[in-house]
Amino acid sequence: MSPLWNDYNQSKAFSKSVLSLMGSSKPPANHDRRIILLNTQNRIDRPIKWGLSTMFQSYFLRLHSKEQSSILERVRMTTPFHPRHTHKTIISGAPEGGHKTVISWHGGVYMLHMNATIDVILQNANALNDKFSEIHPWHFHDHDWLLAYREGKFEPQKDEAKLNLKNQPRGTRGLSFHMFGYLDIKGCVVLMGPRTKASKALVLRFSLSILFLELGLASRVRHFKWETEYMFWSPDCIENVVLGINGQFPGPTIRARAGDTIVVDLTNKLHTEGVVIHWHGIRQFGSPWADGTASISQCAINPGETFEYRFKVDKAGTYFYHGHLGMQRSAGLYGLLIVDVAEGEKEPFHYDGEYDLLLSDWWHQSSQKQEVSLSSKPFRWIGEPQTPPQKYQRGSLQSLLPYCTKKFNVLTSKFVACNISERISICFASFKENFMPYIHPHYLTTTLLLLPFQDHKLLVVEADGNYVQPFLVDDLDIYSGESYSVLLTTNQDPTKNYYVSVSVRGRKPNTPQGLTILNYVPTSASVLPTSPPPISPLWNDYNHSKAFSKTVLSLMGSPKPPVNHDRRIFLLNTQNKIEGYTKWALNNVSLVLPPTPYLGAIKYRLKGAYDNSIPPETFPGDYNIMVPPTNPNSTYGNGIYMLGMNTIVDVILQNANALDENTSEIHPWHLHGHDFWVLGYGEGKFDPQKDDAKLNLKNPPLRNTAIIFPYGWTALRFMADNPGVWAFHCHIEPHLHMGMGVIFAEGVEHVKNIPDHALACGLTAKFLMKQEP
Structure with missing residues (x-):
C-alpha cells in the first residue's frame, strides 16, 4: 500500500x-x-x-x-x-x-x-x-x-x-x-x-x-587579423630571420575578459611552409578544431590561405600562444594571451600595477637547420640558445627587457641594447611604499629557468590560469610551457637599483647568467646595483626545484579531484634509437603524426588514417630506470588512447635513464584541452602499493603543464570531459619533434560544426569532396 x-x-x-x-x-x-x-x-x-x-x-x-x-x-x-x-x-x-x-x-x-x-x-x-x-x-x-x-x-x-x-x-x-x-x-x-x-x-x-x-x-567578441611571415630581426644585435606577426616579434598581445570570444583570422605569408597557432592553456570547450595542432585538430594553413580561429576564453588567467608545427616556436612564432576576470569581478588579491614577462630562448641558427640536425644520422644536438658577443653581454644576454614600460615582453620588438650605456631595465613608473605590481612570467621553449628579483620576495598566486595558495619565494622555477602570476612589493631602498637575473637549470649551461635592472623611479636606471647579482642554485640542484613544485597547492574552494580513477596509463619516458636515429619514446613508441588530422579521421571513421592498434598502457615491471635501456631500439607509432567520455584518467609519468649513462632529463608535460590535478611527485619507480597512499587528494593544484624530475615519477589525474582529440607531450620543442608525445581522444562523436576548411587535407579532403552535391 x-x-x-x-x-x-x-x-x-x-x-x-x-x-x-x-x-x-x-x-x-x-x-x-x-x-x-x-x-x-x-x-x-x-x-x-x-x-x-x-x-x-x-x-x-x-x-x-x-x-x-x-x-x-x-x-x-x-x-x-x-x-x-x-x-x-x-x-x-x-x-x-x-x-x-x-x-x-x-x-x-x-x-x-x-x-x-x-x-x-x-x-x-x-x-x-x-x-x-x-x-x-x-x-x-x-x-x-x-x-x-x-x-x-x-x-x-x-x-x-x-x-x-x-x-x-x-x-x-x-x-x-x-x-x-x-x-x-x-x-x-x-x-x-x-x-x-x-x-x-x-x-x-x-x-x-x-x-x-x-x-x-x-562578454564580447574580440576580432584580430594577423599575417605571419619571416622577417629580419636583431634583438641581440645579430641579425637573424624570425617568424613574426603583423611585423611584430614577439606577436601582438591579446587581452580579453573571461567569457569573451576570440576570433583570429590568420593569413599564412610564409610562401613555402604551412603554419598553425596553438592557444596554450585555453581548453577549447566546443571548439576542438581551434586548438591549433597540425595533424591533430586541423590541417596546416597553406601559404596564401587564411584560417579563422574562433574560441571562447572560459576562465581568467595568464596564457600565451605559439606555433605548433615543426620548430616554428623556436623560430619566434609566439605571443601573450592575458584573460582578465569577467566584467564586475575582482581578483582575490590587491595589486597596484601589472607587468607581462615573456621568457623564451633565442637562437642564431634557423629553425630549419634545427629540424635537420635533430632528424639527422648521426644525431646533431642543437645545443644551447646563443649568447650575444662578449662586448654586448652585460645587461643584454638572452632576456632583453625594454626600458621603463608598464607592459613589456622579454625579447621585445621595440628595444635593442647593443652596448653597456644602453643597459635595459624593468621600471616601475612611480614609487611609493609597498607598491605592488602583478607580474605574469611565461616560459616557452627548451627547459627550466630560474628567475630571482634581487632583495625582493615573490608571492606566487596563480599557476597556469588557476589560483593557488599564496606562498613566498626568493626566485621562481619556471619550466617550458608554464605560466605564473606573482606579486612583488617594492619595499626596498628606492635610491638603489636591483638585479633581475635569468639562469639555466636542468642542463649544464655554457650560457652565462642573464641580467637586467629592476629600477625604482626616479632613480636613474644607468646606476648599477651596489650588490652582486643573485647567486643561483647549481643547475642540477633538483631539491630546490622539487621543493618549489611541491609547494604549489590549490586555493581553498578549488575543485578537488575524484577519489578514484577509472583508468590508469603509465608512460615510461625513454631515449631510444630507430634505425640509427635518436628519438624519444613513450612505452617504447615514438610519435609520428599522420597526414590526416585525427579529429576528422575519427569523426568521419576514415580507415587507414592512423594506426588503429591500441598504444601500450604500461611498461615491463622489471624495467630498470636507473641505467640506459638494454635494448635501445624503439618503433614509430601514431595510435590513439581512446578515453571514455567523463571518465577519470590517471597518467603516471615515469622518468628513466637516457641513452648516456647517469643521464636522466627533466621533461615538462603539457596536456591540451584540459587542466589536470598534479597528485604528487616521487623518487624512483612508481609503486601503486606504496605510492597510491602518498597521493594528494586534498588540495592538489590544477595545472596544464607539469614537470617530471630525473629518475622520478609524477602522478596526474583529469576528467575526460571535453570532446575532441588532444595532444599530451613534452613541451621542450626538440623533444616533441623527436617523438615525445601521445594522443588522447574522447567523445569525438559529440563534436559538431567542424569547419570543412579545418580538415581539407589528407583523407578528410577526399571524404569532404565526395560529400559535396
Missing part, C-alpha cells in the same frame, strides 16, 4: 537520503551572497498568483546576441526587491489581509557576479487558505548543489550549522543532470550554487519564473 498522500515524513526521509557519491565535488565553505525567497500565494487585481517575496514575475526573457544591450538597460531599472521583511513574516497562517492580499507585478533580474558563490534560501509558507501549504519542486538551470531541508522558518544563527557541506547531492553539469529541490510544507530548502565556469550569457529560470542573469552577458 502507498503512504497517505500527505505523509510528508516519508518524502522528507527519501529526499534527505540522497547524498553525493564519494569523490564528488564539494561546495565552497562560504557564500558570497545570500538571497531569501519567500514563497506565497497572493492576489493581483483579484486573480490568484504565486509570488516570491511579494513579487510576481511579469515577463520572460529570451536572450539573443542582438538584444543583449537593450535588455540589460531594461533589467537594470527593475532589480527585484530584496526580501528584508522575511524574518518578520509568519509562515504558519494565511497571509495578512486574506483574499485582499495584493502583491506587485515585477520583471526584474538578479544580477550575479561571475564565479560568485550564491546561497538561495527557499522559504515556504501558508497559502491563501488557512492551514494549507503546498509542495513546490524548484528547478535551477545549469547549476547544481542542494545543501539541506529544514522545518519551519530558516534561522541563520541556528540552521547554518546544520547545512551539509560534506556530501550534498549534485548533478554533473557535463552530463546535463539537473537538480530538483523540493519545498516541503512549512519548511525551507537551502541551495548553494557552485563557482560557475560559464562562459556565455545565461538566463537561469526558477519554475516560478524569477530570472537570474549572469554578468557573463557583458
Whole structure:
C-alpha cells in the first residue's frame, strides 16, 4: 500500500537520503551572497498568483546576441526587491489581509557576479487558505548543489550549522543532470550554487519564473587579423630571420575578459611552409578544431590561405600562444594571451600595477637547420640558445627587457641594447611604499629557468590560469610551457637599483647568467646595483626545484579531484634509437603524426588514417630506470588512447635513464584541452602499493603543464570531459619533434560544426569532396 498522500515524513526521509557519491565535488565553505525567497500565494487585481517575496514575475526573457544591450538597460531599472521583511513574516497562517492580499507585478533580474558563490534560501509558507501549504519542486538551470531541508522558518544563527557541506547531492553539469529541490510544507530548502565556469550569457529560470542573469552577458567578441611571415630581426644585435606577426616579434598581445570570444583570422605569408597557432592553456570547450595542432585538430594553413580561429576564453588567467608545427616556436612564432576576470569581478588579491614577462630562448641558427640536425644520422644536438658577443653581454644576454614600460615582453620588438650605456631595465613608473605590481612570467621553449628579483620576495598566486595558495619565494622555477602570476612589493631602498637575473637549470649551461635592472623611479636606471647579482642554485640542484613544485597547492574552494580513477596509463619516458636515429619514446613508441588530422579521421571513421592498434598502457615491471635501456631500439607509432567520455584518467609519468649513462632529463608535460590535478611527485619507480597512499587528494593544484624530475615519477589525474582529440607531450620543442608525445581522444562523436576548411587535407579532403552535391 502507498503512504497517505500527505505523509510528508516519508518524502522528507527519501529526499534527505540522497547524498553525493564519494569523490564528488564539494561546495565552497562560504557564500558570497545570500538571497531569501519567500514563497506565497497572493492576489493581483483579484486573480490568484504565486509570488516570491511579494513579487510576481511579469515577463520572460529570451536572450539573443542582438538584444543583449537593450535588455540589460531594461533589467537594470527593475532589480527585484530584496526580501528584508522575511524574518518578520509568519509562515504558519494565511497571509495578512486574506483574499485582499495584493502583491506587485515585477520583471526584474538578479544580477550575479561571475564565479560568485550564491546561497538561495527557499522559504515556504501558508497559502491563501488557512492551514494549507503546498509542495513546490524548484528547478535551477545549469547549476547544481542542494545543501539541506529544514522545518519551519530558516534561522541563520541556528540552521547554518546544520547545512551539509560534506556530501550534498549534485548533478554533473557535463552530463546535463539537473537538480530538483523540493519545498516541503512549512519548511525551507537551502541551495548553494557552485563557482560557475560559464562562459556565455545565461538566463537561469526558477519554475516560478524569477530570472537570474549572469554578468557573463557583458562578454564580447574580440576580432584580430594577423599575417605571419619571416622577417629580419636583431634583438641581440645579430641579425637573424624570425617568424613574426603583423611585423611584430614577439606577436601582438591579446587581452580579453573571461567569457569573451576570440576570433583570429590568420593569413599564412610564409610562401613555402604551412603554419598553425596553438592557444596554450585555453581548453577549447566546443571548439576542438581551434586548438591549433597540425595533424591533430586541423590541417596546416597553406601559404596564401587564411584560417579563422574562433574560441571562447572560459576562465581568467595568464596564457600565451605559439606555433605548433615543426620548430616554428623556436623560430619566434609566439605571443601573450592575458584573460582578465569577467566584467564586475575582482581578483582575490590587491595589486597596484601589472607587468607581462615573456621568457623564451633565442637562437642564431634557423629553425630549419634545427629540424635537420635533430632528424639527422648521426644525431646533431642543437645545443644551447646563443649568447650575444662578449662586448654586448652585460645587461643584454638572452632576456632583453625594454626600458621603463608598464607592459613589456622579454625579447621585445621595440628595444635593442647593443652596448653597456644602453643597459635595459624593468621600471616601475612611480614609487611609493609597498607598491605592488602583478607580474605574469611565461616560459616557452627548451627547459627550466630560474628567475630571482634581487632583495625582493615573490608571492606566487596563480599557476597556469588557476589560483593557488599564496606562498613566498626568493626566485621562481619556471619550466617550458608554464605560466605564473606573482606579486612583488617594492619595499626596498628606492635610491638603489636591483638585479633581475635569468639562469639555466636542468642542463649544464655554457650560457652565462642573464641580467637586467629592476629600477625604482626616479632613480636613474644607468646606476648599477651596489650588490652582486643573485647567486643561483647549481643547475642540477633538483631539491630546490622539487621543493618549489611541491609547494604549489590549490586555493581553498578549488575543485578537488575524484577519489578514484577509472583508468590508469603509465608512460615510461625513454631515449631510444630507430634505425640509427635518436628519438624519444613513450612505452617504447615514438610519435609520428599522420597526414590526416585525427579529429576528422575519427569523426568521419576514415580507415587507414592512423594506426588503429591500441598504444601500450604500461611498461615491463622489471624495467630498470636507473641505467640506459638494454635494448635501445624503439618503433614509430601514431595510435590513439581512446578515453571514455567523463571518465577519470590517471597518467603516471615515469622518468628513466637516457641513452648516456647517469643521464636522466627533466621533461615538462603539457596536456591540451584540459587542466589536470598534479597528485604528487616521487623518487624512483612508481609503486601503486606504496605510492597510491602518498597521493594528494586534498588540495592538489590544477595545472596544464607539469614537470617530471630525473629518475622520478609524477602522478596526474583529469576528467575526460571535453570532446575532441588532444595532444599530451613534452613541451621542450626538440623533444616533441623527436617523438615525445601521445594522443588522447574522447567523445569525438559529440563534436559538431567542424569547419570543412579545418580538415581539407589528407583523407578528410577526399571524404569532404565526395560529400559535396
